[in-house]
Amino acid sequence: MIRISNLIFEYTDGEEKNRVLNGIDLTIREGESIGLMGPNGSGKTTLARCLNGLLLPTEGEVFVDDMNTNEAARISEIRRLVGMVFQNPENQIVSTTVEREIAFGLENLGVDYEQMHEIVDKMLEQFDLQKYRNHPPHLLSGGEMQRLALASVMAMSPRYLIFDEPTSLLDLASRKSLLSIISEFYEEKRTGDKSKISTLFITQYPEETLTFDRLLVLNQGQIVLDDKPAVIFQKVEELKDIGLEVPAEFEVNHYLKKLSDGKLSLNTSDFLPIP
Amino acid sequence: MNLQIQNLSFRFSSFGSFSEPVLNDINLNIEEGEFLALVGPSGSGKTTLMQHLTGLLKPDAGQIRVDNQDIFAKGFSLTELRKKIGLVFQFPETQLFEDSVYKDVAFGPRNLGLPENEVAVRVEEAIENVRLDFEKFKNRIPFHLSEGEKRRVAIAGVLALQPEFLVLDEPTAGLDYSGVQAVADILKHYHSMGRTVLLISHNIDLVTSLVDRMVVISDGKIRFDGHKKELFQNQKLLQSVGLSIPRTLALVNSLKQKGWVKSSELYSINDIKRELDQGILAKHILAQPQT
Numbered sequence: 001m002i003r004i005s006n007l008i009f010e011y012t013d014g015e016e017k018n019r020v021l022n023g024i025d026l027t028i029r030e031g032e033s034i035g036l037m038g039p040n041g042s043g044k045t046t047l048a049r050c051l052n053g054l055l056l057p058t059e060g061e062v063f064v065d066d067m068n069t070n071e072a073a074r075i076s077e078i079r080r081l082v083g084m085v086f087q088n089p090e091n092q093i094v095s096t097t098v099e100r101e102i103a104f105g106l107e108n109l110g111v112d113y114e115q116m117h118e119i120v121d122k123m124l125e126q127f128d129l130q131k132y133r134n135h136p137p138h139l140l141s142g143g144e145m146q147r148l149a150l151a152s153v154m155a156m157s158p159r160y161l162i163f164d165e166p167t168s169l170l171d172l173a174s175r176k177s178l179l180s181i182i183s184e185f186y187e188e189k190r191t192g193d194k195s196k197i198s199t200l201f202i203t204q205y206p207e208e209t210l211t212f213d214r215l216l217v218l219n220q221g222q223i224v225l226d227d228k229p230a231v232i233f234q235k236v237e238e239l240k241d242i243g244l245e246v247p248a249e250f251e252v253n254h255y256l257k258k259l260s261d262g263k264l265s266l267n268t269s270d271f272l273p274i275p
Numbered sequence: 276m277n278l279q280i281q282n283l284s285f286r287f288s289s290f291g292s293f294s295e296p297v298l299n300d301i302n303l304n305i306e307e308g309e310f311l312a313l314v315g316p317s318g319s320g321k322t323t324l325m326q327h328l329t330g331l332l333k334p335d336a337g338q339i340r341v342d343n344q345d346i347f348a349k350g351f352s353l354t355e356l357r358k359k360i361g362l363v364f365q366f367p368e369t370q371l372f373e374d375s376v377y378k379d380v381a382f383g384p385r386n387l388g389l390p391e392n393e394v395a396v397r398v399e400e401a402i403e404n405v406r407l408d409f410e411k412f413k414n415r416i417p418f419h420l421s422e423g424e425k426r427r428v429a430i431a432g433v434l435a436l437q438p439e440f441l442v443l444d445e446p447t448a449g450l451d452y453s454g455v456q457a458v459a460d461i462l463k464h465y466h467s468m469g470r471t472v473l474l475i476s477h478n479i480d481l482v483t484s485l486v487d488r489m490v491v492i493s494d495g496k497i498r499f500d501g502h503k504k505e506l507f508q509n510q511k512l513l514q515s516v517g518l519s520i521p522r523t524l525a526l527v528n529s530l531k532q533k534g535w536v537k538s539s540e541l542y543s544i545n546d547i548k549r550e551l552d553q554g555i556l557a558k559h560i561l562a563q564p565q566t
Binding site: 040170171244249 | 315316317318419421422423448449450451452453454477479480517518519522523526529530535544547548551552
């Protein structure tokens with residue numbers, strides 16, 4: 001469980017103080033899948049970086065499995081438990097081959113050689129990267145690179161996975177392939193696999209969050225909505241006011257109801273397949 | 276300005292003999308005043324093609340002709356061409372460097388050697404054209420702006436050159452909904468001033484809400500060039516190049532079956548709303564007996 005209480009994050013810019021996060025209270029439970037949306041500058045990335053101690057709170061506390069991110073001695077354990085996949089995978093890939101990239105984190109943890117090989121092979125297979133085993137990562141396409149970034153994080157068997165807009169630079173086909181890999185994790189979880197990974201997925205594409213357990217909406221450093229995605233997307237006007245989009249079918253449905261005084265609406269079967 | 280690309284091929288020589296051509300026999304005509312989109316998967320050659328338009332890359336074969344002149348011919352001034360074709364690259368805000376919005380936008384026009392009073396006019400106009408309040412923003416430090424504002428300032432820097440032909444590579448990547456809408460408005464407005472606009476984007480919903488003519492490129496070849504209506508009827512082609520129909524268009528099918536809309540050609544939420552206004556109002560509200 002990740003528990004955040006009254007998290008405030010400020011940075012100082014010359015004389016000026018900028019408050020990016022303004023009193024966040026949040027609990028991420030075991031196995032939950034959570035979407036996070038918010039306009040540019042609302043604090044999404046800052047919040048994500050507070051979860052594994054890349055940033056430390058100005059006030060308030062962040063606990064990962066009861067370890068406080070403020071305790072320097074626990075930080076490497078916290079970072080193993082909370083894996084991050086960023087918007088641009090090039091920023092997190094460090095090794096000269098795909099295989100070494102996946103092994104990088106394991107080497108740092110001091111995992112023994114046999115076991116490391118086992119994990120690397122499993123990840124190459126799971127993320128469909130076997131044929132690139134000895135390829136330099138920078139020659140992969142954007143979608144493949146994003147899969148490699150995810151494989152390298154998963155190799156560390158994290159308990160929490162944070163995705164910071166991993167799809168925003170991808171073309172549609174790569175986006176679909178990444179999303180389907182991620183949804184396989186959720187599927188495994190539901191079918192009782194022992195891995196109880198919790199995920200926090202930041203995106204600007206509302207339809208990507210429809211399958212999640214929960215959706216959080218962040219605005220001006222505060223969580224303004226926290227509910228099931230399908231409930232939140234009913235609030236078309238409210239979301240528009242803070243500069244967010246709802247999936248097309250929710251917006252059309254809302255408009256239909258308004259036009260017909262609630263007499264007409266779409267059935268859920270008319271809703272679009274999830275990408 | 277009319278632009279013609281004829282039988283253009285290109286490969287990166289640094290990859291040696293391994294390399295497949297990045298662009299393979301490209302033919303494309305763009306007429307003055309058009310607004311069109313170039314779409315295709317990552318790595319298909321979109322950005323490479325864009326770099327050819329002002330001679331930043333030179334083709335291995337084929338020609339680029341601007342108003343019927345070969346841009347690589349002796350005596351053709353690429354410097355003059357670059358004043359007419361404005362390129363907005365991916366994440367242009369990473370190129371912001373001045374300490375005020377005004378200076379950053381003025382950088383291009385000053386480089387053109389324009390007198391300072393003309394620079395001032397252009398800067399103000401460009402900032403207004405990207406829907407930012409000139410007085411409020413002119414003295415602000417670009418690095419302190421939001422992501423969407425930075426992107427708009429960077430685009431203003433190119434607009435201040437007043438290019439006849441504007442080319443943008445993924446101008447909405449990473450922007451939130453209101454940022455995307457702002458960029459869409461900027462493009463519509465710039466096109467309405469009689470300029471030519473070429474939009475490169477993965478955002479199929481955005482593209483189809485803005486343009487009719489779509490050019491699809493895949494593996495360095497042009498696979499489609501025509502009206503979006505034809506493109507979205509060709510499932511086989513869409514699948515082979517990894518494109519899907521816009522979400523709105525999929526929704527229109529449901530609405531049509533219920534008889535709430537008539538047209539199949541609704542490419543944006545606003546198109547759907549407009550059609551619903553007419554259809555539903557006529558059928559369900561206006562049809563009720565008057566009291």
